[in-house]
Amino acid sequence: MRTRRHFIKTSLSASAGACFLPLSLSRPAEKYDPGEKIRAFRKILEEPVFNSSLFHSPVIIQSIKIFKSGKHYFIEARSKGGARGIAVGRDKYIENIYPLIQNRIIRFFTGKNAVKLDELIHYIYLKALNYKWQGLAFWVGLAYVELALLDMLGQIARKPIGELLGGRVRDDVAIYYASGNRDNTAMEEVDYLKKLIERSGANAVKYRLGARMHTTPESDKRDRQLIPLARKELGEAILYADANGSYMVDQAISTGKMLQENQVAFFEEPCPFDHYEEIKIIAEALEIPLAGGEEESSTRQFMWLMDKNVLSVVQPDLLFYGGLIRSIKIARMAQHIGIDCTPHISGGALGFLYMIHFASCVPNIGPFQEFKGNKDQVPVESNSSSLQPSNGKIAIPCEPGLGVQFEESFMKNAKEIKCL
């Protein structure tokens, strides 16, 4: 017997064709009801995000290519009609996944009608057997291809991306900085947090706890000092805390209590991202809102995290989760239950540009977005935005598509990348 449930023996040592007990008659089927929230989430999944009514004829994808210019990579999408879109990617992703992008994503999109973007994104996962490739490597590739296509579609419609994805709701975004430090003392960190507040102009900042997916005696000591010290020294500032999955349940709860005693606004990733049962227990034991979702690839698990009231701030990564359209569906689910969807930003290159376009058309992004906008020397400009924060805000480009231009030499020096 290969099960611990009661099951009629499968070896069929009894006579073949014996009269089997019709179990279905003894157990009338009950229609499964996943509850109001999951039903609503499913409906949101089916509603398109991309506004295809802006396009009166198909936009056939002529080509999608990967280029390298200097140390930077970008995806270029071209339509049969001659429109072009460009999305710069982060080196450390593209250099690992360019064959995957070429073989499993570009091949799928080429020749298809870009106006059906929602449908294409649905099918590439489900029907093109890419569900087996679930995870960052696949979704980041899809995100960059989607962004290049959206830039191209924006050029055709003469509208910024937000107008293609439900309608623009704001022209600038309030930002804050997060510290990435873990190895300094609590006092050094508080001094650094003060500088970050000064630099952003926003009275909000995020610090790190734990040792990233684990703890050490040193990180424990630093946590205990930093949490009260940051509150004491930073006065009324809005403080966020990010543990990057460092804790087990007990320590997450005790740390969370310390955070709520010190009026921290949210507690991000208390335990490893795939410890779903644990994070639910942590949420139930604490009053402080939990934030998370940056490593989540599964739509169903995002739904679970929201259905069970585990997360109070849901943070899909715009790249790791597969782009703007997928992330906006999560934001709509969050809106349905009255919580914020504040995306996680992969630092480096133009991650911040994609974040501000997401923010341009999503109402419930929360009070502040994390800003990681160093551009990594990508030579990019916008006529309608400095692409830098000023007084705690950053303006969202309003030209077509992503609304940015690249230095001529950047494009001229670009070489197409091909895999084996």
Add this chain to the structure above:
Amino acid sequence: MRTRRHFIKTSLSASAGACFLPLSLSRPAEKYDPGEKIRAFRKILEEPVFNSSLFHSPVIIQSIKIFKSGKHYFIEARSKGGARGIAVGRDKYIENIYPLIQNRIIRFFTGKNAVKLDELIHYIYLKALNYKWQGLAFWVGLAYVELALLDMLGQIARKPIGELLGGRVRDDVAIYYASGNRDNTAMEEVDYLKKLIERSGANAVKYRLGARMHTTPESDKRDRQLIPLARKELGEAILYADANGSYMVDQAISTGKMLQENQVAFFEEPCPFDHYEEIKIIAEALEIPLAGGEEESSTRQFMWLMDKNVLSVVQPDLLFYGGLIRSIKIARMAQHIGIDCTPHISGGALGFLYMIHFASCVPNIGPFQEFKGNKDQVPVESNSSSLQPSNGKIAIPCEPGLGVQFEESFMKNAKEIKCL
């Protein structure tokens, strides 16, 4: 307010430094107990699988390289002492992930002591920031590198892989064939299933249900005809059914009832693999054992699926889950709760060879393993095994490492592959 739980306002509009209610005092901490099974699973995770006592000195990894010969790819590992190990990979994986293997996996292993294999596999995920790369693309790469290292270590210890991973428990493996058909009629399929039974020599076979991650009116009709017809026509044969995640809850339950009325031995992947709540409900509504896990990357979710009695046959994919050591830990958890761990095999190339070595040292593999051993013309031989089934069984090589040799020309024509 960004939460629907009661939370003291975070805006700190009240005076800074106010006396905060010490919530931790009003809620004495309860030590979280995940239960006996999870505690046992965690202990299994910490126990090494690789038998380092067979090695009396470190085995420093000199190099790991990716080669292509004809259409085939392989990973070659070399030790400082001159030992060599080879693992042939499946074209359609390696061609998408060779840069990821080179940048994120090979770089990590080079120069390290291969005898500490358990620890290296733990650290590459958790501390080398690869947890963000969770998913097939990362784990398949790690699996191939592990297999090349195990082959190399087997050459040094002069032992087959099973002896390195807990000890050999069998010399041959009972196999069966699975049909991959979905587009033929029920009657055509039953004829084909008969041929598969004849070909394997095992009175066991697996058929497919649904339309892979979805259903169609045609697939529904075929399911309803095939399930009773297969039982009627195939007499006492052991039948397995695989839905590849096709159903929602209600249909999974009604189909499952039909399967148990027709004495099918297990029902594989009734619903999409990340619909954890749904599969638990399906398991609770049915008597038939559920099988699954081929798409699962998360160790914690495997633990959940076993802790909650959802799966009665757990099926990590030896590649998608990251190799033999990780999969053997899942098998040990399964053994602890008295169920089988029958791995999923990615078809093509030498997947079957890795499966039989897994089977060589795992007691609870279940009565039959799926055989997908066409070798794809990889020119490989073993002195101790035909590498083909005979009378329903396939012999496991007993020479050192993987126990196989490649044609001289295959190795001679190989060219090293490098990414950008």
